[in-house]
Amino acid sequence: MEKIMMTTPLVEMDGDEMTRILWKMIKDELLLPFIDLKTEYYDLGLENRNATDDKVTVESAEATKKYGVAVKCATITPNAARMTEYNLKEMWKSPNGTIRAILDGTVFRAPIVVKGIEPCVKNWEKPITLARHAYGDVYKNSEIRVDGPGKAELVFTAADGTETRELIHEFKGAGILQGMHNTDASISSFAKACFNYALDTKQDLWFATKDTISKKYDHTFKDIFAEIYEAEYKEKFAEAGIEYFYTLIDDAVARVMKAKGGFIWACKNYDGDVMSDMVSSAFGSLAMMTSVLVSPQGVYEYEAAHGTVQRHYYKHLAGEETSTNSVATIFAWTGALRKRGELDGIKELMEFADKLEKATLSTIENGKMTKDLALITSLENVTVLNSEDFIKEIRKTYEAM
Numbered sequence: 001m002e003k004i005m006m007t008t009p010l011v012e013m014d015g016d017e018m019t020r021i022l023w024k025m026i027k028d029e030l031l032l033p034f035i036d037l038k039t040e041y042y043d044l045g046l047e048n049r050n051a052t053d054d055k056v057t058v059e060s061a062e063a064t065k066k067y068g069v070a071v072k073c074a075t076i077t078p079n080a081a082r083m084t085e086y087n088l089k090e091m092w093k094s095p096n097g098t099i100r101a102i103l104d105g106t107v108f109r110a111p112i113v114v115k116g117i118e119p120c121v122k123n124w125e126k127p128i129t130l131a132r133h134a135y136g137d138v139y140k141n142s143e144i145r146v147d148g149p150g151k152a153e154l155v156f157t158a159a160d161g162t163e164t165r166e167l168i169h170e171f172k173g174a175g176i177l178q179g180m181h182n183t184d185a186s187i188s189s190f191a192k193a194c195f196n197y198a199l200d201t202k203q204d205l206w207f208a209t210k211d212t213i214s215k216k217y218d219h220t221f222k223d224i225f226a227e228i229y230e231a232e233y234k235e236k237f238a239e240a241g242i243e244y245f246y247t248l249i250d251d252a253v254a255r256v257m258k259a260k261g262g263f264i265w266a267c268k269n270y271d272g273d274v275m276s277d278m279v280s281s282a283f284g285s286l287a288m289m290t291s292v293l294v295s296p297q298g299v300y301e302y303e304a305a306h307g308t309v310q311r312h313y314y315k316h317l318a319g320e321e322t323s324t325n326s327v328a329t330i331f332a333w334t335g336a337l338r339k340r341g342e343l344d345g346i347k348e349l350m351e352f353a354d355k356l357e358k359a360t361l362s363t364i365e366n367g368k369m370t371k372d373l374a375l376i377t378s379l380e381n382v383t384v385l386n387s388e389d390f391i392k393e394i395r396k397t398y399e400a401m
């Protein structure tokens with residue numbers, strides 16, 4: 001069989017622990033035998049980040065800007081324990097944070113839906129993709145604990161020195177205060193990323209805030225989305241046969257519970273944090289959740305939503321068998337390969353991605369899966385496979401197709 005040729009390299013960001021082990025198995029078993037895989041390799045494993053003073057992370061993000069598509073393995077975000085474990089020079093920042101800051105992206109998370117793993121919400125037939133604005137609001141706030149009576153005001157000093165004041169509250173006793181912000185530029189980027197992703201995936205886009213209560217703050221989100229939609233996307237949406245609609249966050253929550261799925265739900269930063277955890281757990285498993293960072297310039301970085309599965313890695317190091325689910329990591333690769341194929345006009349690459357995804361899902365639907373899924377599946381008589389055998393089983397299914 002001839003291998004599928006690629007013209008432009010994918011930016012490959014290798015990572016840590018159990019996912020690094022899966023990464024190599026996926027390449028060896030599921031990609032290299034079928035594709036003349038071209039990648040520009042960046043080792044984002046913690047040891048190499050430490051050795052390069054984390055320059056490798058910045059370089060990988062720059063390469064992503066240059067080539068347009070990256071695939072990333074889960075990586076350790078160092079904490080105090082990791083400082084000693086890896087003898088680190090510094091507590092390096094989260095690679096995802098660094099990459100997100102360079103690409104200025106929005107993160108889209110979608111569950112991988114498969115027969116046998118039913119969502120808790122019975123009417124959810126299709127995945128719900130969550131788009132989270134990853135800048136500002138309560139994540140960049142200033143807070144004051146007020147000890148006693150006094151006047152709290154919001155003050156903005158313009159560049160020319162003019163002050164605008166707004167009374168927050170006359171405190172009669174102790175209390176709390178919080179100040180937060182966002183920028184038109186960031187909200188616009190968020191809006192464009194959402195509109196582009198909706199067109200890309202041919203799904204309706206829902207957006208919701210609390211603009212009835214927050215008449216300036218949340219209302220600005222609503223207005224910026226509406227302006228950009230009217231000016232740049234309305235016709236494209238009509239052509240694609242998809243819809244954009246705005247509603248209040250409480251109405252959105254109620255509708256989501258009654259919906260069939262198959263749409264993108266755009267959320268402000270805090271709403272997105274909370275709702276993505278709710279949606280992903282309701283769909284079944286973190287190991288069945290994909291994640292893609294999309295920049296307003298149309299640069300894509302695909303990854304799994306879960307971490308490096310540290311507990312399994314220690315078992316692996318101790319020579320014990322692991323049953324780690326590789327589905328989200330496989331889908332990160334297929335997402336990136338499909339996008340590369342689309343950008344370079346390589347139909348075979350796009351078909352390969354579709355087929356490998358199908359083979360992965362069929363393997364599970366045929367009752368062969370890792371332990372995490374076996375624990376929640378509605379299928380009977382399932383076979384629990386170890387990390388490696390699950391990947392090999394997917395290869396068998398693929399080859400049989």
Ligand code: NAP
Nearest residue numbers: 074075076077287305306307308309310311324325326372
């Ligand atoms: P995690 O790696 O997502 O794992 C948490 C638990 O979820 C695991 O112990 C396992 O449960 C289950 N799990 C997650 N993925 C699984 C899979 N593919 N197959 C089977 N079970 C899976 O989160 P963590 O343990 O909190 O974090 C570990 C490291 O990952 C940390 O250093 C963190 O910084 C990093 N992290 C990276 C990213 C990223 O790069 N995007 C995201 C999150 C965390 P059981 O042990 O019960 O089987």
Ligand code: MG
Nearest residue numbers: 272273274277
């Ligand atoms: Mg959260």
